[in-house]
Amino acid sequence: MAAGETITIPARKGKAVRVARGQGVKVINTHGEQVVDTWAFNAEDLDEFMSMEHTRPTLLKIMADVGDAMVTNQRRPILTLEEDTSPGIHDTLMAACDNYRYGLLGCTEYHDNCTDNLYAGMQELGLVPPEVPSPWNLFMNIPVLEGRRLDFCPPVTKPGDYVLLRAEMDCIVAFSACPQDMLPINGVDATPTEAHFEIVD
C-alpha cells in the first residue's frame, strides 16, 4: 500500500492491508483505550504467519520490547516493534474473541468479534486466512500475577499512543478493533472505539 494515507479501523470491525518488506505500519490508539488484535501473514504463502507461541520462546518474554521482532510459525521475523509511545503492554496470551466467547458471557444474539473481523478484513483483499492464529493484542493489558494468575485489565495507553511495526517480509497485516463490551478490556466504560493505522516508508 502507498505510504501516507491514514486508514480507519472502524469500531468493532476489522481491516487488512498489504505491506511491503521495509515499510512500516503505525497503529494508532486514537481514543486511547482501544485494544487492536493484530495478525500478519506472509504475502507469498499465507500458511506462514506471525505466531505468539513461536515468538515467546524466541524472545524468552511474554511481551515484546522495542527492537524485538515477532516471528512466524517458521521462526522467521515478520514484524519488528520499532517504536512504541505507549507503556509497552501488548498481550500475547489471549485468543481472539469469538461468538462462542460472547455466548458464554451471556450474550444471546450474534456479537461482533475479532475472529470474524479477521475473516472480514482479509476478505476485502480477496483472501481467506488458513486458520485463526492467536493474535498480537496491541494495547491489551493482561497482567501475569504471581507467575500464574491472569487478569483482564483496562489499557494503560493514552489517546494518540502508537506502535510502529516494521515489515520484515511482504505481508498482509490484519487488524480488529476489539468489540469486547462485556469486560473492561477496552477501558472501564467498556465502549469499543475506532482506531487508525498508517503505512510509512
Next chain:
Amino acid sequence: MAAGETITIPARKGKAVRVARGQGVKVINTHGEQVVDTWAFNAEDLDEFMSMEHTRPTLLKIMADVGDAMVTNQRRPILTLEEDTSPGIHDTLMAACDNYRYGLLGCTEYHDNCTDNLYAGMQELGLVPPEVPSPWNLFMNIPVLEGRRLDFCPPVTKPGDYVLLRAEMDCIVAFSACPQDMLPINGVDATPTEAHFEIVD
C-alpha cells in the same frame, strides 16, 4: 481404546490414541524428566481442538490446576485435569519444537521434533491434523519471571509421576515425547526418554 493396556511413547517420537468421552488417559513420566507435548482433537470434527489461547482466558491462569478443564477453540471442555501427582507445572506458552527451531539452535541435519511427531502419531490412526495447535506441554517447566520474562528449566517431576486427564468428548489425544536435547528442558542431562500412557475407565 480399551482400558488397561500401557502404551509406550517412544523416546523422541509421537503416538496418538482414540479416547471415548468419560474415559481417562493417565500420562506417566516414567523416567521423571521427560516433557510430553499433548494435543486433543474432537473425534467428530478435527477442526475443533484443545487450545491453549482459549483455555487461558477461560481459566484466567497460565497453568491448569487439578479440577480445571482445558477447552477447545470453540470454548468447550475437552480434557479435565483430574489427578496430578507431580508438582503441577505444565507449560501452555511454548510452541511445539520443529525443524526450524533446531536449525536456529545450530543443528545442520534433520532433528526429530514434536511438530512432525504430531503428524506421525495421527497418521498411524489414518488422520491428518488440520493445523498444529500450540500444545499442552505436560511436565514442561517454563517459569514466568517478574510477570514478563521466560526461562527454559528442567522438569520438577520424579519418576512415575503422572497426570490423569478425563475426556469430556470423544477425542483423539496425541503425544510427543519431546526430542529436545540442546536445551535442559528434558532434564540437565538433555537426554530425551520414553514416556507411557494408559487408558482408564
